[in-house]
Amino acid sequence: MAPTNQAAWLTKAGTPLEVSDAPLPTAGPGELVVKNAAVAINPLDCHMQDHGVFVQQWPSVFGCDVAGEVYEAGEGVQSFKKGDRVIGHAINLVSGRPQDGAYALYTVIPANKAAILPDTISFTDGVVVPFALEAAVCALSLKVPGVAMPGVATPALALPYPSLEDVPASGKTLVIYGGSSAVGSMTTQIATATGINVISVAGKHNFDFSKRCGATQVFDHKDPLVVEKVIEAVGISEFIGIFDVVATPETYAHDLAIFAKLGGGHLASVHPPPPDLPANVTGGMIFAVNDIATPVWEEYVTPALKAGKLQCLPPPTVVGKGLEHINEALKKCKAGLKNTVEEVRPVMPPLSAVEKQRPQISGIFTPYNYRPNTPPYTSSWLWSKYAEFNLKHFDCQRLMFVSF
Structure with a gap:
């Protein structure tokens, strides 16, 4: 029997994320589906929640960093198999697809943006690396x-x-x-x-x-x-x-x-x-x-982690266990608490009328360039949104984590 997936959905800019059911994703060619054990919160995620920056499809599931086990490897993937411990970079930022966002129990990531996580490194430590x-x-x-x-x-x-x-x-x-x-x-x-x-x-x-x-x-x-x-x-x-x-x-x-x-x-x-x-x-x-980072993912990350040449820094702080803690983690990120992690466990709230009508997710991968469907934010608008926040958080650009 296939597992049940859930995600933390953003339905409207400036609102809390809502945890509810999500389609269980499948791995396309060159992709992995990761059963997440930990996800990281980045300052960019705060801007996406508050202003809808870079959101291409509503409702949205975002987040960039995942650590967990491979649930499925897609066609052509030879370096990973089901059960492998991995870290990886989720690319909803460019694809716009909800299944490519980290804030879910299962996330699709490109295989060339993933690496085997050594057994000696915990998921909550490893998840600081990808983004x-x-x-x-x-x-x-x-x-x-x-x-x-x-x-x-x-x-x-x-x-x-x-x-x-x-x-x-x-x-x-x-x-x-x-x-x-x-x-x-x-x-x-x-x-x-x-x-x-x-x-x-x-x-x-x-x-x-x-x-x-x-x-x-x-x-x-x-x-x-x-x-x-x-x-x-x-x-x-x-x-x-x-x-x-x-x-x-x-x-x-x-x-x-x-x-x-x-x-x-x-x-x-x-x-x-x-x-x-x-x-x-x-x-x-x-x-x-x-x-440009593919050779580093494929040839450097795992052996460098094993040798201690690449360290999982800054050390994370776990906000909580479960997708329901991501809103708390985002709030703490905005408030300036450093290096927070969240572990995720499934929760099963009743579906709202809107959620019951949510369509199945589908989408076409967008190349790694400027997203054509992204609203026309100007550089000055983005700068005005980022500047005050980043000056406040001078030493804590990576702030929160959640584990599953």
């Missing part, structure tokens, strides 16, 4: 600019993939603003595994954590001399640029001051970069769903 990993690789390794959203390019730093071997120092330096966040700490790990020297800007209380991730020097974002200290720390090394994981007017002002002294470079950010960048600064906004 942050793909964001880091997109920030560092794209060779040709793509499109993050209309009028906003992706960065193209063209840095090498991380290596399982110890690599010599490259003599190149990257500054990560928000280095103790989930994406910042993951990018620090990935960059240092390529031989890049990382200078981190973080909260003073996270200095040791940033160094644990591989940063050679860390500076307090509240220090009035932070710009001068970063410039001095770069020294005579080859300055690549800045990955701004906070991306607010305040941090962009610091970025531009650093570029002015160091002769320009690349600015990668999680939001649209400021307009009218100097000619010697190439700016881009990452979009953390891209096949």
